[in-house]
Amino acid sequence: MTYLLLALFGGLSGTTTVLFGFGGGFVVVPVLYGVLISGAGGSLAEQAAMHVAVATSTCVMIVNASLSTRRSARAGTLLKTWLWPLAGFIAIGSLVGALAAGLVSGEALRVAFIVYLAITIVDCLCRRGFVSRTVEGEPRLLxxxxxxxxxxxxxxxxxxxxxxxxxxxxxxxxxxxxxxNQATSMANPLSLPVALVGTFTYMLSGVMDAPALGTGYIGFVNLAAFAALTLGALFGMRLAARWVGRIPDQLHARVYVGLLGVVMVSMVLV
Structure with a gap:
């Protein structure tokens, strides 16, 4: 039953990855955290629940972001001018973030996750330029x-x-x-450095620093959860592909913010 639940939410993560550029972390982290603190992963996994949820999330993100990036490349919605060198600098920061996560407690990570979401939602709603476009003519470079x-x-x-x-x-x-549509398409290739660097670092640091979580883990990555979430995500991505480019721009932005709100509330209540 646990893995069926993970597969269902994996499908949701695949859908949001394609349509909104996020899904791995914002869907997977709260769900897997909730599963692990219920004791489903064993007592040691429960103690390291937030670290396991974050690490497994980055691993799922590799698959989701790679497949969505491939689809966007075929559709011609990737804009190279905004991809590089931004992706390279994101990769550098990813190594710093993954190492820092191993230095804090799981509860501190959970609180940081909630605060981060709250700030983002307020920023999107209160600062001009997100819900409705304010730049006239050609987009400006970073x-x-x-x-x-x-x-x-x-x-x-x-x-x-x-x-x-x-x-x-x-x-x-x-x-x-x-x-x-363009911004969410670009989000996936820009997430790949985070996924690759983060997964490798969490695997390595988990093996070196974490208590043995038992079979089915590489470092902090839960392999069974990864498999269930990924299988669900593949179905969700296929289902969502037909809606790409069909959602009105302002509605697309509003739904994006609304989904962030849902994730934040779920993380508060877990």
Whole structure:
């Protein structure tokens, strides 16, 4: 029953990955955290629940972001000018964030996750440029500060919380004048550095520093949960593909913020 639940939420993560550029972290972390603290993963996994949830989330993100990036590349919605060198700086920050996550408690990670969501929601609703586009004409390019230090910060926060960075890259690109369809398509390739660096670091640090979680784990990554979530995600991504580009831009932005609110409330209540 536990793995069926994970597969169902994996399907939801696949759907939101395709349509909104996020899904791995914002769907997987609260669900897997809730499953683990119920004792489903064993007593040691329950103690390290938030670390396991974040690490497994980054692993699922590799599959989701890779497949969605491939689909976007085929559709021609990837804009190379906004991808590089931002992706490189995000990768640098990802290493910092993954190492930092191993230094804090699981409860501190959970609180940070909730606070981060709350700030993002308020920013999207109160600052102009997200819900409705304010840039006229051609989208503007990212400045040096947004690309360099901004990219490192995005990578560090995203990997620390296991959320992929889309919740920062989508508003950032949106305020440059990109449509929601373009911004969410770009979020997936920009999440790949977070997923790859984060997964490797969590696996390595888990093996070196964590108590033995038992069979079925590589470091902090729960392999059975990863498999169930990924299978569900593949179905969800296929289902969502037909809606890409069909959602009105402003509605797309409003639903994006609404989903973040749902995730935040669920994490508070867990």
């Amino acid at each position: 400045g040096r500060w947004a690309t360099g230090p901004g990219g490192v910060l995005i990578g560090a926060i995203a990997t620390f919380l296991g959320v992929g960075g889309s919740v920062m890259t989508v508003p950032l690109l949106r305020r440059c004048g990109l449509s929601m």
